[in-house]
Amino acid sequence: YGSTRPERILAEVKSKATRGDARSVVDTIDQYCRHQEWAMNVGDEKGTILDSIVCEVKPRAMLELGTYCGYSAVRIASLLPPNSRLITMEFNPVFAAIARQVIAWAGVEDKVVLIEGPSGDWIPKMKKEFGLTSFDLVFLDHWKDCYLPDTKLMEECGLLRTGSILVADNVICPGAPDYLEYVRGSPRYESKYFRSHLEYTRVEDGIEKSVFLG
Numbered sequence: 001y002g003s004t005r006p007e008r009i010l011a012e013v014k015s016k017a018t019r020g021d022a023r024s025v026v027d028t029i030d031q032y033c034r035h036q037e038w039a040m041n042v043g044d045e046k047g048t049i050l051d052s053i054v055c056e057v058k059p060r061a062m063l064e065l066g067t068y069c070g071y072s073a074v075r076i077a078s079l080l081p082p083n084s085r086l087i088t089m090e091f092n093p094v095f096a097a098i099a100r101q102v103i104a105w106a107g108v109e110d111k112v113v114l115i116e117g118p119s120g121d122w123i124p125k126m127k128k129e130f131g132l133t134s135f136d137l138v139f140l141d142h143w144k145d146c147y148l149p150d151t152k153l154m155e156e157c158g159l160l161r162t163g164s165i166l167v168a169d170n171v172i173c174p175g176a177p178d179y180l181e182y183v184r185g186s187p188r189y190e191s192k193y194f195r196s197h198l199e200y201t202r203v204e205d206g207i208e209k210s211v212f213l214g
């Protein structure tokens with residue numbers, strides 16, 4: 001019977017990573033996806049850039065769009081200060097089911113809330129559902145053509161405050177040209193590009209960090 005790539009990643013984590021050790025889960029997935037089969041985790045190189053921004057911002061309330069297998073959710077959660085929360089959103093129920101188990105194996109489930117469904121449906125409900133005022137940090141890593149509409153929706157729903165930071169993966173490969181043009185061209189954002197590579201490859205990619213100015 002055919003297993004899915006996320007199922008194979010979970011099996012690797014359960015057989016190779018130390019339960020309760022977030023770093024070993026991250027390293028196990030990187031090792032597997034670099035040497036066995038590529039998968040669309042943010043990866044070790046761009047992950048280090050993401051880590052530095054999470055450590056700098058120390059977000060109380062963080063949102064991730066695009067959970068996939070939970071690699072970046074585990075990476076981020078392991079760096080969050082006490083009583084901080086990562087809300088991670090996944091559209092694909094197969095991915096979400098795997099991510100829940102990877103997050104549990106890493107022992108970070110008390111810092112992570114995984115919600116399933118389309119971002120366009122969830123974003124307008126988040127303030128009420130989670131008693132939020134705004135997000136300190138948002139990691140965009142879902143469908144690349146959703147980056148711009150979802151950013152505009154977060155603005156409209158008052159989920160961004162002066163100083164909120166957007167971190168976007170894959171702005172070069174696969175690319176999010178309309179999003180890049182928006183955050184780089186808008187007077188309401190201060191944007192900076194961190195050059196890197198597509199996870200586990202030598203193809204150019206990068207992360208765009210954009211501060212919302214209100």
Ligand SMILES: O=C(c1ccccc1)c1ccc(O)c(O)c1[N+](=O)[O-]
Nearest residue numbers: 040041042141142143169170173174
């Ligand atoms: O879109 C793809 C993609 C496109 C085609 C084939 C495989 C993946 C992708 C590639 C690298 C990423 O880091 C990533 O987050 C994504 N994604 O789907 O969100």
Ligand SMILES: [Mg+2]
Nearest residue numbers: 042141169170
């Ligand atoms: Mg990505």
